[in-house]
Amino acid sequence: MSRALHLLAPWALVAVILVVWQAGCALGHAPVFLLPAPTDIGAALAAGWPALLKAALNTLVMSLEAWIVALLVATPLAMLTALSPLIERALAPIAATLQVTPIVAIAPLFVIWAGLDHPERAITVLAAIVAFFPVFSGAVTGLASADKDLERLFDLYGATRLQRLLRLRLPSAVPFWLEGAKVAVGLAIVGAVVAEFVAGSGGSQGLAWRILESSHQLRTADMFAALLVLAILGAGLNAGVRRLEQTLLKTWRGR
Amino acid sequence: MIAALTAVEVDYAGRRALGPFTLGLEPGEIVALVGPSGCGKSTALRLLAGLEAPTRGQVTRAPGRGETAVVFQAPTLTPWASAEANAALPLELAGVGRREARSRAAEALRRVGLGEAARLKPAQLSGGMAMRASLARALVTEPRLLLLDEPFAALDEIARRRLADDVLALWRDTRPAIVFVTHNVEEAVYMAARVVVMSAGPGRIAGETLVDGPLPRPAGFRTTEAFRAAAEKVSADLDKGMGGGMGWGTGGGMGGSMAGGAA
Numbered sequence: 241m242s243r244a245l246h247l248l249a250p251w252a253l254v255a256v257i258l259v260v261w262q263a264g265c266a267l268g269h270a271p272v273f274l275l276p277a278p279t280d281i282g283a284a285l286a287a288g289w290p291a292l293l294k295a296a297l298n299t300l301v302m303s304l305e306a307w308i309v310a311l312l313v314a315t316p317l318a319m320l321t322a323l324s325p326l327i328e329r330a331l332a333p334i335a336a337t338l339q340v341t342p343i344v345a346i347a348p349l350f351v352i353w354a355g356l357d358h359p360e361r362a363i364t365v366l367a368a369i370v371a372f373f374p375v376f377s378g379a380v381t382g383l384a385s386a387d388k389d390l391e392r393l394f395d396l397y398g399a400t401r402l403q404r405l406l407r408l409r410l411p412s413a414v415p416f417w418l419e420g421a422k423v424a425v426g427l428a429i430v431g432a433v434v435a436e437f438v439a440g441s442g443g444s445q446g447l448a449w450r451i452l453e454s455s456h457q458l459r460t461a462d463m464f465a466a467l468l469v470l471a472i473l474g475a476g477l478n479a480g481v482r483r484l485e486q487t488l489l490k491t492w493r494g495r
Numbered sequence: 496m497i498a499a500l501t502a503v504e505v506d507y508a509g510r511r512a513l514g515p516f517t518l519g520l521e522p523g524e525i526v527a528l529v530g531p532s533g534c535g536k537s538t539a540l541r542l543l544a545g546l547e548a549p550t551r552g553q554v555t556r557a558p559g560r561g562e563t564a565v566v567f568q569a570p571t572l573t574p575w576a577s578a579e580a581n582a583a584l585p586l587e588l589a590g591v592g593r594r595e596a597r598s599r600a601a602e603a604l605r606r607v608g609l610g611e612a613a614r615l616k617p618a619q620l621s622g623g624m625a626m627r628a629s630l631a632r633a634l635v636t637e638p639r640l641l642l643l644d645e646p647f648a649a650l651d652e653i654a655r656r657r658l659a660d661d662v663l664a665l666w667r668d669t670r671p672a673i674v675f676v677t678h679n680v681e682e683a684v685y686m687a688a689r690v691v692v693m694s695a696g697p698g699r700i701a702g703e704t705l706v707d708g709p710l711p712r713p714a715g716f717r718t719t720e721a722f723r724a725a726a727e728k729v730s731a732d733l734d735k736g737m738g739g740g741m742g743w744g745t746g747g748g749m750g751g752s753m754a755g756g757a758a
Binding site for chain 1: 541544545546560561563564565567569571573574575576577584585587588589615616617618619
């Protein structure tokens with residue numbers, strides 16, 4: 241009984257909100273461009289789903305590409321910093337500066353570099369920059385997280401630097417790296433959407449572009465429909481990566 | 496003499512933590528280091544392992560890789576690797592081929608009673624089993640000096656007694672010298688032929704007790720007169736060591752006279 245309640249609670253709340261929303265729109269006579277009723281949004285979804293699906297796919301591809309680029313760049317860089325304190329010292333200020341620079345501010349630059357015909361490239365790179373940091377800092381933290389007594393054990397048996405990296409630091413870093421990768425996938429979507437707002441054009445055709453386009457034409461129901469798809473995409477991607485993280489962690493520690 | 500600390504002193508941040516402290520170890524000898532927290536027991540162990548250098552004084556130890564092994568208070572296993580891979584680590588770090596390392600590790604696990612658990616990862620082992628895996632890893636290189644830093648502290652009474660007997664049984668096979676650190680007087684007397692009591696701040700020797708009786712211990716050793724006498728002497732030394740700075744002198748005096756009678 242209580243378990244069923246547990247499962248039903250979020251859906252019940254959504255249902256209540258939808259009913260109140262619908263009733264409010266009907267009674268308050270709100271103009272549809274200001275606040276469309278849930279049924280209007282449903283209609284927009286039904287009418288526009290092929291285009292929305294295509295846009296969602298574009299956003300998904302850009303986000304995943306950005307995520308993978310971030311993983312491929314951040315991981316070896318973190319390993320380099322683990323090998324040499326000098327490299328870590330050299331990289332730290334650049335990384336910190338880049339991290340606090342708003343993505344929106346550097347977006348136009350990447351649009352120019354990518355070429356106006358390829359806005360999706362600029363979006364991918366910008367989203368990758370956003371997704372870079374959780375992976376990098378997760379890996380750096382993880383590489384320094386090895387148990388102190390295990391470090392002593394490696395001292396005792398005269399382990400080389402490479403042995404220490406491969407047999408102690410890298411495997412110790414795995415849970416931290418996975419956590420960073422999980423955070424990064426959410427940020428990659430945020431990055432892809434924000435970057436498309438700034439850098440996008442008809443050529444990029446992601447969900448953010450659909451939202452922007454609908455807003456310019458005051459098609460508010462279409463905006464809500466695109467937002468809904470975006471939310472579902474983000475939640476789905478997060479859930480998928482969390483599942484992947486849990487599976488990998490289970491393999492890592494044997495249960 | 497297989498290893499020795501000669502008049503070693505260790506300072507941390509300008510403050511003396513240990514010494515002057517002198518301890519010599521004969522081959523195959525089992526020595527217990529007992530003392531209050533912060534008396535430098537573990538520091539002495541790290542000096543013997545070569546994991547730390549003394550501020551002053553001299554450390555003599557077997558230089559070869561794998562001649563000295565350490566078991567820490569926690570099992571300190573790598574969570575991503577099986578018990579067998581953990582036990583094989585010292586050999587693999589020394590460049591022994593994977594296949595030979597694994598088969599010797601499996602043998603070491605059998606010796607500590609974990610033959611069946613070779614494929615399990617640390618999260619799948621109980622506390623006592625993990626400690627045994629840690630012991631197997633230490634034994635796999637057949638060290639001449641085995642250093643145990645409160646190895647049973649995290650275990651329940653039954654598990655620690657069983658493991659103590661097992662360590663002594665293992666010792667009988669290859670007879671490494673053993674130095675082990677403990678807070679537990681009974682455990683020290685049960686396992687060691689010589690119990691060295693340390694005083695705190697800075698760590699020095701407060702007393703030394705030789706324990707009569709065969710090793711490994713026969714059944715019922717804990718109820719013998721030799722055990723009782725040695726335990727009382729160690730308790731008295733401990734009181735004496737703590738009494739210096741804290742004014743607990745009366746307990747020390749009483750214990751001392753009792754031990755004197757027993758000896």
